[in-house]
Amino acid sequence: MYCSTNTDRKCHAITMHETQNFAVAKQRQEIGITARVLDMTLAKCLLIRFCTDVFWDCCLTQPSLSFEEFLNTNKHDIYHLVFGYNNFCCQCHCGYTFPVEQLTQSNFTHLFGKTAQLCSSCVSSSTRSTICAVEATNGISVRNIDDLVADILLPNICPLKKAVSILVKIRNKMYGHVAEAKMTNQDYKIYMLETEKSLIQIAAMCQKETEARQTIEDLRQRPLDETLLIKYQTVLLRDIQAEKEISETQREIKEYLETNLGSVQERLASIELLQTTKMQDVLSAMDEIGKQKTKDTGRRTEKYDEISRLTDAAVKVHLEEGTFVQTSAMPAILKSL
Known part of the structure:
Protein backbone atom coordinates (compact mmCIF):
# COMPACT_ATOMS: atom_id res chain seq x y z
CA MET A 1 0.00 0.00 0.00
CA TYR A 2 3.02 2.26 0.35
CA CYS A 3 6.05 2.91 -1.85
CA SER A 4 9.32 4.64 -1.09
CA THR A 5 9.98 8.23 -2.17
CA ASN A 6 13.33 9.69 -3.13
CA THR A 7 13.10 12.49 -0.57
CA ASP A 8 15.04 12.03 2.66
CA ARG A 9 14.01 14.01 5.70
CA LYS A 10 17.08 15.51 7.29
CA CYS A 11 15.44 15.43 10.70
CA HIS A 12 15.67 11.63 10.60
CA ALA A 13 18.98 9.92 11.14
CA ILE A 14 19.92 7.17 8.70
CA THR A 15 18.91 3.90 10.34
CA MET A 16 18.91 0.26 9.36
CA HIS A 17 15.15 0.51 8.76
CA GLU A 18 15.67 3.29 6.22
CA THR A 19 18.33 1.33 4.37
CA GLN A 20 15.78 -1.49 4.06
CA ASN A 21 13.08 0.88 2.77
CA PHE A 22 10.91 0.47 5.85
CA ALA A 23 11.18 3.98 7.33
CA VAL A 24 7.81 5.62 7.78
CA ALA A 25 9.31 8.98 6.82
CA LYS A 26 10.11 7.64 3.36
CA GLN A 27 6.68 6.25 2.54
CA ARG A 28 3.77 7.77 0.66
CA GLN A 29 0.42 6.42 -0.33
CA GLU A 30 0.45 4.52 -3.60
CA ILE A 31 -1.42 6.50 -6.28
CA GLY A 32 -4.60 4.81 -7.53
CA ILE A 33 -4.57 2.05 -4.91
CA THR A 34 -7.85 0.16 -4.38
CA ALA A 35 -9.17 -2.50 -2.03
CA ARG A 36 -8.34 -5.14 -4.66
CA VAL A 37 -4.74 -5.24 -3.40
CA LEU A 38 -5.85 -6.44 0.06
CA ARG A 222 -19.11 -20.74 -15.96
CA PRO A 223 -16.29 -22.98 -17.18
CA LEU A 224 -12.62 -22.21 -16.52
CA ASP A 225 -10.99 -19.96 -19.08
CA GLU A 226 -7.98 -21.21 -21.04
CA THR A 227 -5.43 -19.27 -19.00
CA LEU A 228 -6.64 -20.74 -15.71
CA LEU A 229 -6.85 -24.20 -17.28
CA ILE A 230 -3.20 -24.06 -18.40
CA LYS A 231 -2.16 -22.72 -14.99
CA TYR A 232 -3.93 -25.47 -13.06
CA GLN A 233 -2.72 -28.11 -15.52
CA THR A 234 0.89 -26.98 -14.98
CA VAL A 235 0.47 -27.06 -11.21
CA LEU A 236 -1.13 -30.51 -11.36
CA LEU A 237 1.63 -31.94 -13.56
CA ARG A 238 4.27 -30.48 -11.25
CA ASP A 239 2.56 -32.06 -8.25
CA ILE A 240 2.34 -35.42 -10.02
CA GLN A 241 6.05 -35.30 -10.84
CA ALA A 242 6.87 -34.40 -7.25
CA GLU A 243 4.82 -37.34 -6.00
CA LYS A 244 6.67 -39.68 -8.38
CA GLU A 245 10.03 -38.43 -7.11
CA ILE A 246 8.90 -38.93 -3.53
CA SER A 247 7.70 -42.46 -4.30
CA GLU A 248 11.04 -43.31 -5.97
CA THR A 249 12.95 -41.96 -2.99
CA GLN A 250 10.80 -44.01 -0.63
CA ARG A 251 11.43 -47.15 -2.72
CA GLU A 252 15.22 -46.59 -2.67
CA ILE A 253 15.21 -46.04 1.08
CA LYS A 254 13.16 -49.21 1.57
CA GLU A 255 15.54 -51.29 -0.54
CA TYR A 256 18.56 -49.88 1.25
CA LEU A 257 17.05 -50.63 4.65
CA GLU A 258 16.04 -54.16 3.66
CA THR A 259 19.54 -54.95 2.29
CA ASN A 260 21.44 -53.49 5.21
CA LEU A 261 19.00 -54.80 7.76
CA GLY A 262 19.65 -58.36 6.51
CA SER A 263 23.41 -57.86 6.92
CA VAL A 264 22.94 -56.44 10.38
CA GLN A 265 20.72 -59.34 11.41
CA GLU A 266 23.28 -61.87 10.13
CA ARG A 267 26.05 -60.10 12.04
CA LEU A 268 23.98 -60.06 15.20
CA ALA A 269 23.25 -63.80 14.85
CA SER A 270 26.99 -64.51 14.39
CA ILE A 271 27.85 -62.46 17.46
CA GLU A 272 25.19 -64.23 19.50
CA LEU A 273 26.49 -67.66 18.41
CA LEU A 274 30.07 -66.67 19.28
CA GLN A 275 28.97 -65.43 22.69
CA THR A 276 27.08 -68.68 23.34
CA THR A 277 30.11 -70.79 22.37
CA LYS A 278 32.46 -68.77 24.54
CA MET A 279 30.08 -68.96 27.47
CA GLN A 280 29.94 -72.73 27.13
CA ASP A 281 33.78 -72.89 27.09
CA VAL A 282 33.96 -70.75 30.20
CA LEU A 283 31.41 -72.93 32.00
CA SER A 284 33.30 -76.10 31.01
CA ALA A 285 36.58 -74.63 32.25
CA MET A 286 34.98 -73.62 35.53
CA ASP A 287 33.52 -77.11 35.94
CA GLU A 288 36.93 -78.69 35.28
CA ILE A 289 38.56 -76.39 37.83
CA GLY A 290 35.90 -77.37 40.37
CA LYS A 291 36.51 -81.06 39.79
CA GLN A 292 40.28 -80.60 40.11
CA LYS A 293 39.86 -78.69 43.35
CA THR A 294 37.64 -81.46 44.69
CA LYS A 295 40.32 -84.09 43.85
CA ASP A 296 43.09 -82.01 45.49
CA THR A 297 40.98 -81.54 48.59
CA GLY A 298 40.39 -85.34 48.79
CA ARG A 299 44.08 -86.11 48.45
CA ARG A 300 44.97 -83.59 51.16
CA THR A 301 42.36 -85.11 53.47
CA GLU A 302 43.71 -88.65 52.91
CA LYS A 303 47.32 -87.52 53.56
CA TYR A 304 46.29 -85.72 56.73
CA ASP A 305 44.45 -88.79 58.02
CA GLU A 306 47.55 -90.98 57.34
CA ILE A 307 49.84 -88.57 59.21
CA SER A 308 47.45 -88.46 62.16
CA ARG A 309 47.23 -92.24 62.30
CA LEU A 310 51.05 -92.73 62.18
CA THR A 311 51.65 -90.01 64.78
CA ASP A 312 49.15 -91.54 67.17
CA ALA A 313 50.72 -95.00 66.75
CA ALA A 314 54.26 -93.68 67.36
CA VAL A 315 53.18 -91.91 70.50
CA LYS A 316 51.54 -95.04 71.84
CA VAL A 317 54.72 -97.07 71.20
CA HIS A 318 56.88 -94.58 73.04
CA LEU A 319 54.43 -94.51 75.93
CA GLU A 320 54.49 -98.28 76.20
CA GLU A 321 58.32 -98.40 76.09
CA GLY A 322 58.68 -95.51 78.45
CA THR A 323 61.18 -93.77 76.28
CA PHE A 324 59.85 -90.27 77.08
CA VAL A 325 57.81 -88.53 79.74
CA GLN A 326 54.26 -87.39 78.86
CA THR A 327 53.59 -83.70 79.39
CA SER A 328 50.23 -81.95 79.91
CA ALA A 329 50.25 -80.80 76.29
CA MET A 330 50.51 -84.27 74.84
CA PRO A 331 46.86 -85.37 75.42
CA ALA A 332 45.55 -82.17 73.86
CA ILE A 333 47.71 -82.68 70.77
CA LEU A 334 46.64 -86.27 70.39
CA LYS A 335 43.00 -85.27 70.81
CA SER A 336 43.24 -82.69 68.09
CA LEU A 337 44.82 -85.22 65.75
Missing part, protein backbone atom coordinates in the same frame (compact mmCIF):
# COMPACT_ATOMS: atom_id res chain seq x y z
CA ASP A 39 -5.77 -10.09 0.98
CA MET A 40 -8.25 -11.52 3.48
CA THR A 41 -6.01 -11.13 6.53
CA LEU A 42 -5.07 -7.52 5.85
CA ALA A 43 -8.64 -6.59 4.92
CA LYS A 44 -9.91 -8.02 8.22
CA CYS A 45 -7.22 -6.14 10.15
CA LEU A 46 -8.13 -2.80 8.54
CA LEU A 47 -11.87 -3.34 8.97
CA ILE A 48 -11.66 -4.30 12.63
CA ARG A 49 -9.12 -1.64 13.63
CA PHE A 50 -10.26 1.37 11.61
CA CYS A 51 -13.81 0.76 10.38
CA THR A 52 -15.88 0.41 13.56
CA ASP A 53 -18.30 3.05 12.26
CA VAL A 54 -19.11 0.78 9.32
CA PHE A 55 -20.22 -2.00 11.65
CA TRP A 56 -22.29 0.35 13.81
CA ASP A 57 -23.87 1.70 10.63
CA CYS A 58 -24.91 -1.84 9.75
CA CYS A 59 -26.48 -2.26 13.18
CA LEU A 60 -28.18 1.14 13.51
CA THR A 61 -28.54 3.15 10.29
CA GLN A 62 -29.95 0.57 7.88
CA PRO A 63 -32.48 -0.87 10.38
CA SER A 64 -33.21 2.76 11.47
CA LEU A 65 -32.60 2.04 15.13
CA SER A 66 -31.21 4.18 17.92
CA PHE A 67 -28.46 2.64 20.05
CA GLU A 68 -30.99 2.38 22.87
CA GLU A 69 -33.37 0.40 20.65
CA PHE A 70 -30.48 -1.73 19.42
CA LEU A 71 -29.59 -2.70 23.00
CA ASN A 72 -33.20 -3.60 23.83
CA THR A 73 -33.49 -5.68 20.67
CA ASN A 74 -30.35 -7.65 21.53
CA LYS A 75 -30.81 -7.63 25.31
CA HIS A 76 -30.98 -11.41 25.58
CA ASP A 77 -27.64 -12.01 23.85
CA ILE A 78 -25.97 -9.20 25.80
CA TYR A 79 -27.34 -10.62 29.06
CA HIS A 80 -25.63 -13.96 28.44
CA LEU A 81 -22.41 -12.21 27.44
CA VAL A 82 -22.34 -11.19 31.11
CA PHE A 83 -23.87 -14.13 32.98
CA GLY A 84 -22.71 -16.98 30.74
CA TYR A 85 -24.42 -20.19 29.71
CA ASN A 86 -25.09 -21.60 33.20
CA ASN A 87 -27.64 -18.90 34.03
CA PHE A 88 -30.86 -19.70 32.15
CA CYS A 89 -33.37 -16.88 31.89
CA CYS A 90 -37.04 -16.57 31.05
CA GLN A 91 -36.23 -15.65 27.43
CA CYS A 92 -34.05 -18.68 26.64
CA HIS A 93 -35.68 -20.85 23.99
CA CYS A 94 -34.96 -24.42 23.05
CA GLY A 95 -31.82 -24.65 20.93
CA TYR A 96 -30.49 -21.22 21.90
CA THR A 97 -26.70 -21.03 21.45
CA PHE A 98 -25.13 -19.34 24.45
CA PRO A 99 -22.26 -16.91 23.78
CA VAL A 100 -19.03 -17.05 25.73
CA GLU A 101 -19.07 -14.93 28.88
CA GLN A 102 -17.05 -11.76 28.15
CA LEU A 103 -18.68 -8.68 29.69
CA THR A 104 -18.76 -7.76 33.38
CA GLN A 105 -21.78 -6.96 35.51
CA SER A 106 -20.47 -3.41 35.69
CA ASN A 107 -20.63 -3.21 31.87
CA PHE A 108 -24.21 -4.55 31.94
CA THR A 109 -25.26 -2.04 34.62
CA HIS A 110 -23.88 0.78 32.47
CA LEU A 111 -25.86 -0.41 29.44
CA PHE A 112 -29.12 -1.35 31.20
CA GLY A 113 -31.10 -0.10 34.16
CA LYS A 114 -33.90 -1.67 36.19
CA THR A 115 -37.26 -0.28 35.11
CA ALA A 116 -39.88 -2.90 36.02
CA GLN A 117 -40.71 -5.85 38.25
CA LEU A 118 -39.65 -9.40 37.48
CA CYS A 119 -42.06 -11.45 35.42
CA SER A 120 -44.15 -14.12 37.14
CA SER A 121 -41.95 -16.87 35.72
CA CYS A 122 -38.77 -15.41 37.25
CA VAL A 123 -40.48 -14.66 40.56
CA SER A 124 -41.72 -18.23 40.98
CA SER A 125 -38.52 -19.95 39.78
CA SER A 126 -35.20 -20.45 41.52
CA THR A 127 -33.28 -18.63 38.78
CA ARG A 128 -31.58 -15.35 39.56
CA SER A 129 -32.39 -13.87 36.15
CA THR A 130 -33.25 -10.17 35.98
CA ILE A 131 -33.44 -9.76 32.21
CA CYS A 132 -37.18 -9.15 32.14
CA ALA A 133 -36.88 -6.26 34.61
CA VAL A 134 -34.26 -4.17 32.78
CA GLU A 135 -34.26 -1.88 29.77
CA ALA A 136 -31.48 0.00 27.99
CA THR A 137 -30.29 3.13 29.75
CA ASN A 138 -32.41 6.05 28.59
CA GLY A 139 -30.68 8.18 25.95
CA ILE A 140 -27.54 6.02 25.76
CA SER A 141 -25.52 6.28 22.52
CA VAL A 142 -22.50 4.62 20.95
CA ARG A 143 -20.34 7.45 22.26
CA ASN A 144 -21.22 6.43 25.83
CA ILE A 145 -19.50 3.04 25.67
CA ASP A 146 -15.77 2.37 25.65
CA ASP A 147 -13.89 0.55 22.91
CA LEU A 148 -13.55 -2.64 24.96
CA VAL A 149 -17.32 -3.05 25.26
CA ALA A 150 -17.75 -2.24 21.55
CA ASP A 151 -15.12 -4.84 20.61
CA ILE A 152 -17.19 -7.45 22.48
CA LEU A 153 -20.66 -6.42 21.33
CA LEU A 154 -19.95 -6.14 17.60
CA PRO A 155 -18.47 -9.64 16.96
CA ASN A 156 -21.38 -11.23 18.84
CA ILE A 157 -24.28 -9.13 17.59
CA CYS A 158 -23.35 -7.25 14.40
CA PRO A 159 -24.31 -9.36 11.31
CA LEU A 160 -21.69 -7.63 9.16
CA LYS A 161 -18.83 -8.34 11.55
CA LYS A 162 -20.01 -11.93 11.95
CA ALA A 163 -19.90 -12.27 8.16
CA VAL A 164 -16.31 -11.00 8.02
CA SER A 165 -15.26 -13.41 10.79
CA ILE A 166 -16.90 -16.36 9.01
CA LEU A 167 -15.09 -15.58 5.74
CA VAL A 168 -11.73 -15.30 7.51
CA LYS A 169 -12.35 -18.53 9.40
CA ILE A 170 -13.25 -20.45 6.22
CA ARG A 171 -10.30 -18.94 4.37
CA ASN A 172 -7.85 -20.02 7.10
CA LYS A 173 -9.32 -23.49 7.52
CA MET A 174 -9.83 -24.41 3.86
CA TYR A 175 -7.00 -22.45 2.21
CA GLY A 176 -4.50 -20.69 4.46
CA HIS A 177 -3.70 -23.54 6.88
CA VAL A 178 -5.05 -26.52 4.98
CA ALA A 179 -3.40 -29.91 5.65
CA GLU A 180 -4.26 -31.38 2.23
CA ALA A 181 -5.74 -29.95 -0.96
CA LYS A 182 -9.08 -31.74 -0.88
CA MET A 183 -12.44 -31.73 0.88
CA THR A 184 -15.52 -33.90 0.90
CA ASN A 185 -18.57 -32.97 -1.14
CA GLN A 186 -20.54 -32.48 2.08
CA ASP A 187 -17.95 -30.05 3.49
CA TYR A 188 -17.91 -28.16 0.19
CA LYS A 189 -21.68 -27.63 0.33
CA ILE A 190 -21.52 -26.44 3.95
CA TYR A 191 -18.66 -23.99 3.41
CA MET A 192 -20.08 -22.79 0.09
CA LEU A 193 -23.42 -21.97 1.73
CA GLU A 194 -21.73 -20.12 4.63
CA THR A 195 -19.50 -18.21 2.21
CA GLU A 196 -22.42 -17.16 0.00
CA LYS A 197 -24.48 -15.96 2.98
CA SER A 198 -21.56 -13.93 4.33
CA LEU A 199 -20.76 -12.38 0.95
CA ILE A 200 -24.39 -11.44 0.38
CA GLN A 201 -24.52 -9.89 3.87
CA ILE A 202 -21.51 -7.71 3.08
CA ALA A 203 -22.80 -6.85 -0.40
CA ALA A 204 -26.17 -5.79 1.00
CA MET A 205 -24.39 -3.36 3.30
CA CYS A 206 -22.57 -1.92 0.25
CA GLN A 207 -25.84 -1.86 -1.75
CA LYS A 208 -24.41 -4.34 -4.27
CA GLU A 209 -26.44 -7.42 -3.43
CA THR A 210 -27.64 -8.00 -7.00
CA GLU A 211 -24.12 -7.81 -8.44
CA ALA A 212 -22.81 -10.14 -5.72
CA ARG A 213 -25.49 -12.75 -6.38
CA GLN A 214 -24.76 -12.63 -10.11
CA THR A 215 -21.02 -12.98 -9.52
CA ILE A 216 -21.57 -16.01 -7.29
CA GLU A 217 -23.83 -17.58 -9.89
CA ASP A 218 -21.23 -16.94 -12.62
CA LEU A 219 -18.55 -18.60 -10.52
CA ARG A 220 -20.79 -21.60 -10.01
CA GLN A 221 -21.84 -22.04 -13.65
